[in-house]
Amino acid sequence: MNEVPQATIERLVVYYRYLKKMAERDLEDTISSKTLGDAVGTSAAQVRKDLSYFGEFGCKGVGYDINSLKKCLERILGFNRVREIALVGAGNLGRALVNYQGFKEMGMEIVEVFDCDIDKINNRVGRLTVRSVNEMEKIIRKRNIKTAIIAVPEEEAQGVASSLVKAGVKAIWNFAPVALNLPSEVVIYYEDLASSLVWLIYKSGHGNLKVNVK
Numbered sequence: 469m470n471e472v473p474q475a476t477i478e479r480l481v482v483y484y485r486y487l488k489k490m491a492e493r494d495l496e497d498t499i500s501s502k503t504l505g506d507a508v509g510t511s512a513a514q515v516r517k518d519l520s521y522f523g524e525f526g527c528k529g530v531g532y533d534i535n536s537l538k539k540c541l542e543r544i545l546g547f548n549r550v551r552e553i554a555l556v557g558a559g560n561l562g563r564a565l566v567n568y569q570g571f572k573e574m575g576m577e578i579v580e581v582f583d584c585d586i587d588k589i590n591n592r593v594g595r596l597t598v599r600s601v602n603e604m605e606k607i608i609r610k611r612n613i614k615t616a617i618i619a620v621p622e623e624e625a626q627g628v629a630s631s632l633v634k635a636g637v638k639a640i641w642n643f644a645p646v647a648l649n650l651p652s653e654v655v656i657y658y659e660d661l662a663s664s665l666v667w668l669i670y671k672s673g674h675g676n677l678k679v680n681v682k
């Protein structure tokens with residue numbers, strides 16, 4: 469299979485959400501690529517191209533069976549099994565992520581929260597009790613957790629990431645604004661809400677600005 473672009477995976481999630489709503493409404497059995505594209509802000513051709521990475525879907529002239537396509541996307545995206553996730557840093561961002569309910573419907577659940585602050589350890593964040601970062605490696609190894617979120621200050625992120633990898637973590641969603649130096653087999657996704665906002669503002673006001681850098 470060709471390497472699937474990140475943007476395709478992100479769109480599959482959007483298709484999935486829409487199909488889930490359609491399935492819950494239970495008014496139609498099928499959906500065309502045009503209707504699905506229109507509903508999520510992309511073209512019919514893009515929908516077909518995104519799905520083509522994973523095989524053949526739908527019937528010409530009929531469209532896609534809503535429930536079957538939803539089930540296929542669940543399998544492709546791994547929503548049909550629960551992935552346990554550890555979060556490090558029970559601060560403002562960490563607490564918001566733990567309390568966000570939307571991960572669960574996609575088979576992802578934050579099951580452990582770690583922090584180094586003695587005032588936070590043993591306190592609750594949502595339904596979880598914050599554990600000491602000193603116990604992190606042991607607990608992650610024991611629970612066989614492979615995915616983690618880093619929400620600590622930038623100067624702490626590398627140390628935390630190295631400990632996570634030592635404990636067996638293979639995928640890291642990093643919110644700290646710093647590049648991590650980790651073995652190449654570890655997948656890292658750098659999240660930066662500020663850069664998304666900068667992009668938005670740039671596009672809306674200065675999208676055509678040209679600057680000569682000397």
Ligand SMILES: NC(=O)c1ccc[n+]([C@@H]2O[C@H](COP(=O)([O-])OP(=O)(O)OC[C@H]3O[C@@H](n4cnc5c(N)ncnc54)[C@H](O)[C@@H]3O)[C@@H](O)[C@H]2O)c1
Nearest residue numbers: 557558559560561583584585619620621622644659660661
């Ligand atoms: N990417 C984004 O879009 C985005 C958005 C908001 C915040 N951030 C980043 O996320 C991080 C957290 O932001 P915040 O506002 O929640 O900060 P915060 O200060 O509220 O929380 C940080 C938490 O990390 C804990 N901590 C510090 N060192 C630690 C260590 N070694 N091990 C375990 N826990 C440790 C602190 O005790 C604290 O509870 C920062 O790096 C910030 O820049 C990124």
